Amino acid sequence: MSDYNAVLARNPEQAPKPIGPYSQSVAFSHYNNLAAQLPIDPETGEVVSGGVKEQATQVLANIRAVVEAIDHVMDDVVRLSVFVTDIADVDAVDAVIATTFTGYVPTRTTVAVTALPLGAVVQMDALLSNGEGTIPDAPQAGDLVKVVDNTERAPRSPASSQTVAFSHYNNVSAQLPIDPATGELVAGGVADQAAQCLANIKAVVQGIDVPLDDIVRITIFLTNLSDIDAVNEVYSTFFPDTAIARTAGYLPARTVVEASALPLGALVQIEAVVSHGDGTPPQAVEDRHGLVIRAHNTDSAPRSPLSTQTVAFSHYNHLSAQLPIDAATGELVAGGVADQARQCLVNIKAIVESIDHALDDVVKVNLFLTDIADTAAVDEVYSTFFPGGVPARRTVCVSALPGGALIQVDAVVANAEGTPPTA
Structure with a gap:
């Protein structure tokens, strides 16, 4: 028996067969990483007929099939990433998602892209908590709990939680340039919008008592890639955030992508993954700090x-x-x-x-x-x-x-x- 977590890849028969060289679920330690699910009927191997509602329903059925086949439930999803080919379809997709998550809602990222595999109009992937861990034959802490947090200092949505922590990570919903006081997009151009996105992320992470420099990964979605210089200028005023990080020159890992459209007609949207050193209960104190x-x-x-x-x-x-x-x-x-x-x-x-x-x-x-x-x-x-x-x-x-x-x-x-x- 190993004393270390092991990579655990699985392809449940209940879900569609992968259409490429990948696995449907790869667990490691306290998280399961699910492959993006397309609206494929597992019995036929074909994209289901109908429009975006039918496709979104099949995508979530496929996610559920993977989740339940590995002895989990949908409420173990901590982040849901939604990709559509038409931003106008978001409301229809949200309505389908709302029938799946009726109480607890995971964090969310929603982006319109130019195309998806097999000509699908919607695709979703999920990050799933894995309380039992992946040390072979040695469950680690099956009773770990999710910690969901929302603050009034950042925009709130009935469709997503602002941040969901599990074990040693917080997953933050992608932030749009919405002024939390008005609920509207901020006035101005892409620099103003980037500043509001980052201000919202800062408010969310400060709401869980951590600084911006606890962020380990940032993803920036732009509707015009030529705006990146303006966004970078603003970004550099937020990172590094603390004196310690400035001394070390610490910056998160980062991905920049041009989207075809973003919710509410925004020019920029930013997603973050945050370290969570104190863990989620009931992790022992000696295992949590430092x-x-x-x-x-x-x-x-x-x-x-x-x-x-x-x-x-x-x-x-x-x-x-x-x-x-x-x-x-x-x-x-x-x-x-x-x-x-x-x-x-x-x-x-x-x-x-x-x-x-x-x-x-x-x-x-x-x-x-x-x-x-x-x-x-x-x-x-x-x-x-x-x-x-x-x-x-x-x-x-x-x-x-x-x-x-x-x-x-x-x-x-x-x-x-x-x-x-x-x-």
Whole structure:
């Protein structure tokens, strides 16, 4: 029997077979990472007929099938990510989701993208609590509880909780540039909107008594990628936030994506994952306090002044999105999408190996493509890096990627050894 958590990949028969080299659920320690679910009927292997309501219903049925097949319930979902191809469909999707989560509601991110696999109009993925952990034959703490928090200092929604903590992580709903006092989008341009998004995130994390510098991962969705310089200028006034972080030069891992549209016509939306050193009850005090964030960069992969390549906390590492940039030249690699996919994965491998891990430790991969038709070519390359198809995966087609890239990849990596307590 191992004393360490193990990566546990599963493909329940009740759910649709994966349409690529990935697993439907990959558990590690106290979280299950679910692959994005499409509106596929498990019996036929085809997308269900009908419109967005029927597709959303099937997507949630598939999520439920995975969740229940691994002996969990839907209320164990702590984050739900929703991708639609038409932002006007969000209300219909929300109505279907509301029939699934009738009391407790998880945190949420909702984004419109240009295309989804198999021509679907909606896709969802979920992060699921895993109280029993994944130490083989040794349940860890099956009685851990979720801690849900909302503050009036940030926008509230009946469709989502602002933050849901479980074990050593808080998951924050993606924040729109809404003034909590008025419930309306703030006036002004993208810089004003970015400032409001980040002010809302800061209010949420301060509401759970942690500073911004406890954030380990940020995802920025823009409707116009050319706005990124203006957003970065604002972003740099929020991160680093504390004197300690400024001295260390700490920045979260980060992903930037252009969306085709965002809720309420917003120009920007920002999602955050927050470390939670004190854990959720009933973790013993001696197991809860003093965990540290461990940030790392390697020259073997492209570096950025605005993010850290990998940020570890407790039993997970969070990798910044990797573009197909040659670390030696700082330029996009020549060639087509297969060459670019290979370079993205080479960069991820370099980062993972620089922290003494292996690609077998990757539990979740997010693929962002600018042409959904490139999926097959990407899968051919991807399978050479993940021949067992172990990570759970999400694939979406977006309007544009930084630097004119055809593909961008980010990842979450298991960290069996955990991060140390302070001395």
